[in-house]
Amino acid sequence: MTDRVQKRKRKLSPDSSRKKAREGVDSPERNSSDDEGTTTALALRTRAELKSEVEPKSNLDVEFSLDDNSDIGAPRQVTTTTVPKPAVKAVTTKPANPFVGQVAALRGNFPSGYHDTAHFAPTTKKPKHGVWGKKGSKPLRKWVKLALDSINANDDFVVDSKRGEKGGWIYLVSMDGETVGYLSGSKAPPGNPPAKYIEIFLDAKKNTVSAFPSDPSMF
Incomplete structure (x- = not known):
């Protein structure tokens, strides 16, 4: 009975760790204590390997892995450029001009007429009042003629218009x-701001009744 027990062959274990233990042994003859020690060591190593595969890497390990393989599997930052939309140009309506091509020549007595001389000095009796920067008739006539030419041609220098009295404009x-003068009047801004516009009143016959320095804020 004893001989039969000793001669009985040991079956191979289906455990992969034990199979690895058998393949890694240099000597074919090993006792049971050696098998148990090898099996225990392999089992511990297998648990460690499994643990390393299951548990996530530390932040430090991730940083090193990204450094070593920055082109492989590394998240790419997508930079998006926001293109500003073009500004919408304001739609402007050209001022009404019923006197196109009909403006009469500047009267000969300008700027010595009654309506003209009042604009050689400032006043607070009117809410809005323009004062000429020069008093000689030559530069004033030149400026007003240029303004009349713009009205006659209806060019882009005509920036505003409105209906006047008795069919005038x-x-x-x-x-x-x-700069052709400065702004005055009780409602004018302080400091005599410069005037870079000319306001012209034409009667129904397209004659120049008055012309003086002005500004869009005073029109």
């Missing part, structure tokens, strides 16, 4: 940035 003409 009032125009505001830009002098293209040139």
